[in-house]
Amino acid sequence: MKDNKQKVQIEVSDGAAIPTKKDFGLFTAWHITLIAALSILLYLVIRYPDPYLDILEFVSDGIVVTFEITFVSIFFSLILGLLTGLGRLSKNKCINLIASIYVEVIRGIPLLVQLFYIYYALGSFFKVPPFVAAVTAMSICYGAYMGEVFRAGIESIDKGQTEAARSLGFNTKQTMFYVIIPQAMRTILPPVGNEFIALLKDTSLVSILAVGDLLRRGREFATESFAYFETYTMVALIYLLITLLLSKLVSITEEKMRPYDN
Amino acid sequence: MTTNNYIIDIQHVYKFFNNLVALKNISLQIKPTEKVVILGPSGSGKSTLLRTINRLEKIDRGKIFVNGQDITHPKCDINKIRMEVGMVFQNFNLFPHKTVLQNITMAPIKLKKIPENEANELAISLLKKVGIEDKAHVYPGQLSGGQQQRVAIARALAMQPKVMLFDEPTSALDPEMIGEVLDVMVNLAKEGMTMVVVTHEMGFAKEVADRIVFMDAGEILEQGTPDHFFNNPNHPRAKQFLSQIL
Ligand SMILES: Nc1ncnc2c1ncn2[C@@H]1O[C@H](COP(=O)(O)OP(=O)(O)OP(=O)(O)O)[C@@H](O)[C@H]1O
Ligand SMILES: [Mg+2]
Numbered sequence: 360m361k362d363n364k365q366k367v368q369i370e371v372s373d374g375a376a377i378p379t380k381k382d383f384g385l386f387t388a389w390h391i392t393l394i395a396a397l398s399i400l401l402y403l404v405i406r407y408p409d410p411y412l413d414i415l416e417f418v419s420d421g422i423v424v425t426f427e428i429t430f431v432s433i434f435f436s437l438i439l440g441l442l443t444g445l446g447r448l449s450k451n452k453c454i455n456l457i458a459s460i461y462v463e464v465i466r467g468i469p470l471l472v473q474l475f476y477i478y479y480a481l482g483s484f485f486k487v488p489p490f491v492a493a494v495t496a497m498s499i500c501y502g503a504y505m506g507e508v509f510r511a512g513i514e515s516i517d518k519g520q521t522e523a524a525r526s527l528g529f530n531t532k533q534t535m536f537y538v539i540i541p542q543a544m545r546t547i548l549p550p551v552g553n554e555f556i557a558l559l560k561d562t563s564l565v566s567i568l569a570v571g572d573l574l575r576r577g578r579e580f581a582t583e584s585f586a587y588f589e590t591y592t593m594v595a596l597i598y599l600l601i602t603l604l605l606s607k608l609v610s611i612t613e614e615k616m617r618p619y620d621n
Numbered sequence: 622m623t624t625n626n627y628i629i630d631i632q633h634v635y636k637f638f639n640n641l642v643a644l645k646n647i648s649l650q651i652k653p654t655e656k657v658v659i660l661g662p663s664g665s666g667k668s669t670l671l672r673t674i675n676r677l678e679k680i681d682r683g684k685i686f687v688n689g690q691d692i693t694h695p696k697c698d699i700n701k702i703r704m705e706v707g708m709v710f711q712n713f714n715l716f717p718h719k720t721v722l723q724n725i726t727m728a729p730i731k732l733k734k735i736p737e738n739e740a741n742e743l744a745i746s747l748l749k750k751v752g753i754e755d756k757a758h759v760y761p762g763q764l765s766g767g768q769q770q771r772v773a774i775a776r777a778l779a780m781q782p783k784v785m786l787f788d789e790p791t792s793a794l795d796p797e798m799i800g801e802v803l804d805v806m807v808n809l810a811k812e813g814m815t816m817v818v819v820t821h822e823m824g825f826a827k828e829v830a831d832r833i834v835f836m837d838a839g840e841i842l843e844q845g846t847p848d849h850f851f852n853n854p855n856h857p858r859a860k861q862f863l864s865q866i867l
Contacts, residue, residue, distance in 0.1 A: 523714035523773075526675055527728040527780060528704035537731065541718050 421576030440505020465503035552609030634683030707777030767798030
């Protein structure tokens with residue numbers, strides 16, 4: 360009754376435009392962009408296999424690496440984000456302060472600088488493989504953003520829910536995990552989906568660390584072949600197609616996440 | 622100063638919200654099976670008093686014993702106490718992501734480690750008692766307010782509490798649904814449950830209460846049987862309160 364009402368939306372600026380239900384018509388920007396990007400890509404590959412098919416084959420392992428970095432980083436940033444969000448809500452002053460400082464520091468430093476810092480600056484003390492450095496930096500960076508998303512999601516749940524759970528005898532932790540977080544997932548999912556897509560795009564930054572992601576593989580092809588225009592056209596089209604498909608996936612998942620909304 | 626014959630023993634309790642004295646030297650003893658109805662104007666501290674009994678509100682001074690245990694003692698395991706003190710809220714506060722059945726079985730399963738099939742049986746029997754066993758598998762959002770509140774009562778009863786606290790359980794309901802919730806509460810009272818009820822339903826208070834407690838500005842100003850309170854109150858503010866609501 361009274362609380363199915365206002366839906367809380369957490370605003371996150373970067374990421375991609377995730378289509379909402381009303382954008383699901385036949386000729387939305389999403390459809391037009393997808394069809395155009397796909398047509399151009401197929402046309403180029405079929406009409407001019409040299410160099411476009413060669414480029415596609417060359418960078419295909421880079422696509423896999425981009426996905427690997429994305430998924431591993433998302434996984435760790437979600438865990439870190441949950442801990443940070445809970446930390447920011449903790450009554451324990453010390454935990455609260457640590458979580459808040461982490462968020463402040465990370466939000467204040469560009470991701471590219473964080474990548475340099477973890478790989479080169481810290482790398483002068485203990486060397487880690489570029490892939491590990493990349494995933495570490497991405498996870499730490501996005502963990503801070505996810506932390507804010509989790510905090511906002513948890514705060515959006517009515518405090519009557521906490522009181523009901525506590526009055527039954529659940530302790531703070533049980534209340535959080537059985538009652539609050541499952542409900543917060545609904546508000547958390549859209550911005551998490553958004554961060555997910557933003558993270559995928561930001562993985563292109565790790566190409567500076569000698570990680571063979573999509574952009575890096577493209578660069579390698581371009582410098583060998585001098586086919587800069589052709590190569591980066593393909594790279595851009597591939598990123599675009601991936602984010603278009605992912606944003607659709609995210610919005611479908613959101614639609615499915617409403618079992619008790621009747 | 623522990624007490625054996627009181628299930629709730631509130632001794633000289635004070636509660637402050639910043640400068641506001643929400644509870645001022647409150648003492649109240651409640652015996653097993655007793656039904657106490659708390660009346661008073663808005664802002665008089667009724668909810669605050671009720672919520673101190675299961676420590677949803679921490680008190681600043683005084684002592685509260687529940688079932689002989691000092692819940693103001695730092696070593697008190699409040700979660701244990703709360704399992705024996707059911708609470709029903711004005712806004713129901715059902716868990717919207719769980720079905721009606723799961724709302725009821727969750728605490729017995731997780732906290733009392735009751736096997737799931739036993740918990741389900743218990744839940745069904747409680748739903749029968751509150752008259753909505755056919756709604757076991759729907760989500761709270763699909764129920765009317767009256768039905769939600771009856772589920773909330775069943776959820777609290779599933780822990781087999783020794784006392785039930787009700788904070789204006791019918792105030793958020795459309796008028797035509799108030800009766801169905803009050804009926805459940807009357808039956809509960811007849812079964813011998815100890816009840817502390819904050820309500821504006823004077824009919825219920827007259828019918829069910831063993832004792833009326835009248836509060837104003839954080840103080841208990843008058844206590845007595847419904848007959849005494851409604852017909853011969855002593856305190857001028859109780860008289861004024863009655864003249865306004867009747
Ligand atoms: N969390 C809080 N912070 C500050 N003041 C509070 C808080 N909770 C209650 N109060 C104040 O304490 C006083 C008593 O409030 P309480 O909710 O107990 O009144 P009540 O008798 O239940 O009123 P009502 O009939 O409106 O529910 C009120 O003046 C209220 O504004
Ligand atoms: Mg109140």
